Structures are given as C-alpha cells and as structure tokens.
Amino acid sequence: MISACSGNTVRMRVALFVTCLADTLFPQAGRACVRLLERLGHQVEFPLGQTCCGQMHVNTGYQRLALPLIRRYAETFAGYDAIVVPSGSCTGSVRHQHAMVARRFGDETLAARAEEVAARTYELSEFLTDVLAVEDVGAYYPHRVTYHPTCHSLRMLRVGDRPLRLLRNVGGLELVELPDAAACCGFGGTFAIKNADVSTAMLADKMRNVLATGAEACVASDSSCLMHIGGGLSRLNAGTTTVHLAEILASTRENG
C-alpha cells in the first residue's frame, strides 16, 4: 500500500506486467489496462525487459529453469512504486513462489529482492480498490455477464469481492451470479494437458453453469482461465464468450 497515492497527490511510477499469455494471445486485455489506468489519471509504463513470471516452470517441476525468469522480473520492475498485473495467477506466483524458488537454490539476495518487488505487485482489482481506492471507474458496458472468480485470485490472493464491487459500479452492466462459482474451471496450467480428461470434465461443469446464467459473456481476471473456458465455449459454438475484467472496466459510453 502506498500511503499518499489515493488522492493522487504523489505521482506513482506504475508499471504494467502484462503477462506472457496476454502479451502473445490476448493483447486486448493489456491494452484495456493501459486505457483504464490512463483514464484514472495514471501514466503507465511498460518495461520492455519483461517476459514471463515463470509459474509454468515452477508448477511443472522445473524450478531451476524458472530462476532466470524470477531474476528478470525482480530486475525489470525494481524501480516502480506499483506493478499492475491483469492476472491473479501470475500475481500469486510472484507473491508466493518467487522468493521460495530463489531460497530453494540458496539465492538469499534474489529472494529478498523478489519479496520486495512482490510487495509492490498487485492484481488489477487489488490495485484499483486498495491502492487507488476506487470502485467506480466510470465504465459503461451494456451486457449481461457472469463472473468466474479464478482459483488463485480467490484462494491465493484472497481478492474476495473486489472484482464484484468494481463490476457492480459499471453502467449498463447486468451481473448474474454464477452457480458453484468458486469451483475450478479445470485449467491448472500444464494440468490441462497432462490430465486433459479430468480437466475437460471440470470444464464441462463450469460451462454448464456459465450457460445456465444466460450471460452473454463470462468475465474473469485471468486470461489463462478465460482461454480455457472460452476455448470450450468456442468449440461448442455456445454463443457465450469470455471477456477480461480489464476490458469491461476500460469500456465507456464513448469508447466501447
């Protein structure tokens, strides 16, 4: 938490960590973050040295290979007051895995630096509600949507109802409750490939619940889970799409 920032009296150096997945496949989520934060009066920087948080390597068992990625993250974002991430999962990795992996290989210096940068790393809804202290971002999105709280947002970061508070303030938005919302969609990184059958069975129930809401789109704050749910819905031609929280919050009457 940065004390004097809520009144915008002190200018923060805000960096966007867009995540490797959004950078490559879902750039609209990253562009939405920039548009949203600029609209709220913050200049956003995109340090070009950034790549990936290394979560895939850590969660697949390749912790040593994640070390250079962890080092890169700590170095790239060292000078910023706040690092905003449009992903609960990648934020969770930065916060709960980076220092752990560094320590596992005896690099205390890196562990300390990783902890320091992690303390200034925020998932988007955390940054908006905790750091900027805004819940009404002035968005307008005239659609019926349902919110899927991604596992790592919910149980690793404990974002609670922050995304819902932001969504409830969006003009024109009809928010429908998702049945069994807290259940995992079955993505789980390489789990979706190593255990494709179980992953698909979990996805089937998530899609059934999403479709039961009659929503036009399922919203979440992780491109990875959205790629999973959206990939299933697309295969079925279900007519319901997925949208990142940032895209909804960035939309206005003028600029849908």
Added chain:
Amino acid sequence: MSTFLGMPELPVAPRGVGHLRGAEPFPAAARSALADSQLRRNLAKATTTIRAKRARVVGELPDWEELREAGRAIKAHTMASLDGYLEQLEGEFTARGGTVHWAGDAVEANQIVTDLVRAAGASEVVKVKSIVTDEIGLNDALAGAGISAVETDLAELIVQLGKDRPSHFLVPAIHRNRAEIREIFLREMRDVDPSLTDEPRALAEAARLHLRRKFLSAEVGISGANFAVAETGTLCVVESEGNGRMCLTLPRTLITVMGIEKVVPSWSDLGVFLQLLPRSSTGERMNPYTSMWSGVTPGDGPQQVHLVLLDNGRTAALADEVGRPALHCIRCSACLNVCPVYERVGGHAYGSVYPGPIGAVLSPLLTGVEDNASLPFASSLCGACYDACPVKIDIPSILVHLRARHVEEAARASRVPDAEAITMAAAAWTMSDPRRFAAAQRGGRIGRLFGRKGKIRRLPPPLSGWSRARDVPVPPARTFRQWWQREHRSPP
C-alpha cells in the same frame, strides 16, 4: 538448497506389499473412472452433501480458524520432537500393561501381527475400520497365514465382500449404490435372508446380524488408531457405528497398528483434534463413538493389548522439509470432498489407500516420488484442499514441491532429457530474454495460417490434449508488445 537433496536415502515403503502404489498412472486410471456415470453421480451427490454439512457446522464456530491453527501448531511441535513423544508413549503404554512393537515397514508390521494372532491361537480376527492396516496389506498377509480377517465397518465390509478396494477415507464404498450392495450381500454372506431388499435399513440389518455372530466368537481384534496420547499411553479410535467398540472390547486380545505420526503429547491436545475431526469429516459437532484405552484393565476388556508402531516411509517423509506437514493429516477427508479432481474420478484412480489431494502428496512421500510420479500432477492447484484442511496442510505447495522432486530425480536417473524437459528448457531460454521472446511471438504468428474464423481447432502433440475439447484463439496480428512500441514509439 533444501536438506532432502544429498541426504542419505531413508527407507521408503517397500514395493510388493500393501496398497500405496497403483497399477497404472493417474491419467490412465482417471480416464476409466470418468467414463463411469454411476460413479460420477454417486461421487457428486456424496461430496456435495458432505461439503454442505461440513460448511454448516464449521460456520457455527467463531473460533474455527484459531482451532485450525492450534491443530497445525500441535502437529508441527509433535513432529519436531517425534522421537521423544514416541518413547514416552511406549513407556506409558507398557507401564499400564500393554506391549509395544516397532515395525520399520509393512513387511515387519504384517509379520508382528501375524505372529501375535498365531500366539493367541486364533484363525479369525475382527477388524475396526483402519486405513493403515490396508496401507500395509495386513488382510492379505493374514490370509497367507491361514487367518481370515473380518472387516466390521459396514462400508469396509461391503468393500471386502465385493473383493473391491476402498475409495474414500470416510465412506470407503462411496462408489457403490444400494442395488450393488444387495447383490454383494446375497452373493457373499452365507447367513443372509434370500429375500433381502435394497432398502438401506434392510441392508444395515443384514450386516448387523452377520457381524454380531463374528463379534461374539472373535478371539482377536485388530484396529488402527486415530490418536495416541503420549502422557498417559492412551490409544483413541473414533467411529460412527459402534462396531469398532465391539472389536475393541469383546476379544481377549487387541492389536493396534498405528503410524508413528499419530501421537499427540497430551489430553488437552487431543481435545483440539476431537473438535476438528468430526466437523471436518462427517460434518458432525461431536463424534458418535470415541473409544480410548490405556493398556490393560484387569478383568475388563482385552487382557492382551498390543501396539505396533509403524514407520513404512514416514521417517523419509519427515525428512522432507516441505513435505513434512503431510504427516499432520488426521484423515478427515475434507480435502477429498472439496477437490474438483477427486469429485470426478473417485479414490481408485489414485491407486493408493490415500486418495484425493492428501493422497497425492502422502503416497509419493511414503513410497518415494518416482513410485508415484503421476500423483503430484493430479491437481489443478486450485487450493480448495488447503482451505478445507483442519490442520492447515498447504497441499498445493507440497504438490509443487513434489513435482520438482520428480523432475529433478528423473533428470538424475536418465542422461537423456525427455521431450518435456527439452520443451521446458527451450521455453525458459526463450523467456529469459525479451528479444528472444519477441522473436518467438513473431514465429508463433504462423499459427494465423492454421486458424479459421479466429480459432485453431487442432494442435500437434503434446498440445493435442488441449485441442481435443478446446479451441485456441489464433494469435493476434500484433502482440501487446508490438502495439505498445507502435503507440509509444519506444525503442524495441
């Protein structure tokens, strides 16, 4: 570097005995379970019901989080001084007329129990529901010595008569429906009424009559233990049917097999777990039948009381700093009931007597990771298990740790890296430099050629597992990085 690397190898649970290793890797076993619609329905119904019950009774306690923390702290403290508490338990149990035996592994434990039953001159024993005796394959060992072991827990009896395997800690026959149970009883119970219906009441009564005769004739009872109190040498079994109490009180000889991690220092510690366990397992405020005994009471109950303290890989688990808390487990099954993977595949897919999230960490810790290498990957790391655990075992972190142990041990065992290791190394090499990453992104846009209407429907192996059921968006014309550089004219 963690201490487990480079330490002398501690003995793990031996192969060829007991039930800690499955016949096939988890993904293959899961595939057949997923196709069983009856199993899916039973599991979904049972886990949903127990989840709701648990949530209700946990929610009514204002100090639930403090209780969980107390449970965690007691277990962590006990594990740190386990040798001392076990010796205290042995001293107190012996002082009260009991006999303590130390078993390094399943083979030793089975031999000790077999010898004790033979010494008692019995050819049939009655058993209290016990997971640890299933872990070591005690019934098979006894059968090999001509001794028949009768399971007396209703669900365990169903499993035993059906020549089946348990699939849940608490409800071992969760995968069976009542029609199947009726068939099993009619086929396997010699003394059953042939007009037996599949009414739960009728089934329970049939089991009751069958078991009553066994209780009254048994010379030896065999149990596990939920807890052992070191300060008074007291053993404790919690159960719901009262059948356990019959086994614990009627036979002249009582043999208890207990994993060394079950000891707690004092009665006040036990009080914490007797609050945590029923709420987490059955969703009850208090456990129905809680039996405790300290050695022998002359003229009352069993007059020969034995305790077999079992290691079977537990010391090896204890030596793993990150994995150690898996030994805190009190077998409540809350993690099974909340696990989205368990809910869909059931217990058999895990191949071990310890299924679900806790089994996915405990089994590889006991057998060595390479003997259960697919289990740490049998999780989406959603974290529901950690939230539900009454002793706050951080199962996701242990899963991640065991994945690393597997990758590192497999790499040491083979000079040639496998396809996954090569892919991961290439990805890390690419990602560790933004220029290389940007180049790879540009290369990835070749995917645009294969997509139709914005989606890709088929990916090459190993990604084909994904595309069997899920589309992938075609890579956008411009990555975020490219958009940013164009917008902000920053140098590449």
